[in-house]
Amino acid sequence: MIIAIDGPAASGKGTLARRLAEHFEIRHLDTGLTYRAVAAALLAKGLPLGDEAVAIEIAQNLDLAHMDKGVLSAHEIGEAASRIAVLGGLRKELVSLQKRFAETPPGAVLDGRDIGTVVCPNADVKLFITASPEARARRRTDEMLSNGKEATYASVLDDLKRRDERDSNREVAPMTKASDAHLLDTTEMDIETAFQAAVDIVAKACKS
Numbered sequence: 001m002i003i004a005i006d007g008p009a010a011s012g013k014g015t016l017a018r019r020l021a022e023h024f025e026i027r028h029l030d031t032g033l034t035y036r037a038v039a040a041a042l043l044a045k046g047l048p049l050g051d052e053a054v055a056i057e058i059a060q061n062l063d064l065a066h067m068d069k070g071v072l073s074a075h076e077i078g079e080a081a082s083r084i085a086v087l088g089g090l091r092k093e094l095v096s097l098q099k100r101f102a103e104t105p106p107g108a109v110l111d112g113r114d115i116g117t118v119v120c121p122n123a124d125v126k127l128f129i130t131a132s133p134e135a136r137a138r139r140r141t142d143e144m145l146s147n148g149k150e151a152t153y154a155s156v157l158d159d160l161k162r163r164d165e166r167d168s169n170r171e172v173a174p175m176t177k178a179s180d181a182h183l184l185d186t187t188e189m190d191i192e193t194a195f196q197a198a199v200d201i202v203a204k205a206c207k208s
Ligand SMILES: Nc1ncnc2c1ncn2[C@@H]1O[C@H](COP(=O)(O)OP(=O)(O)O)[C@@H](O)[C@H]1O
Pocket: 007, 008, 009, 010, 011, 012, 013, 014, 015, 016, 139, 140, 143, 186, 189, 190, 191, 192, 194
């Protein structure tokens, strides 16, 4: 079974993807981490984020099993990831890695921005997770503060809006809801309620 999950920053897609993978006993790939890992490597080398040749080389050597979510979750790496995510050649390389992961038995849950549209267009079930920008900024701010990072609600809200705008309007694989994806708006849902709603959608889709 392949479950495709897309949605904007801090909508809760990663949390749902991880929990759905546990529930249905399949693997999980947070594809955002692949973009973050390439961006972090470019930053560490002091290279410009537009250096596509080096970005592609980094992507070709990426080890999906050893991406450090703790380090890669840094707010500024998310911003850098969204800047390199406009590079078509780099996306091609990462998408082929992601497709290979998805197609390895017994299947997987992948979350990102283009899973239902580009990476797994034939997924058994697709979800597009959303929430208001304000709810998402509150969640991301709380998450950063609880991890000991500095964050203010206003600047996180600004950053999320800017990143969503870039992700939605880029030429290659923009973030968009696949026509056959189920929309789940979690603005008024806690994590448990959102998870139950997602399990119901997947269970129903797989029965029909
Ligand atoms: N429905 C929800 N209600 C409240 N907080 C949530 C909800 N879903 C996720 N969160 C919290 O919001 C933060 C961002 O969630 P995450 O799953 O990482 O989002 P994404 O993968 O879309 O960026 C995390 O701290 C997570 O625990």
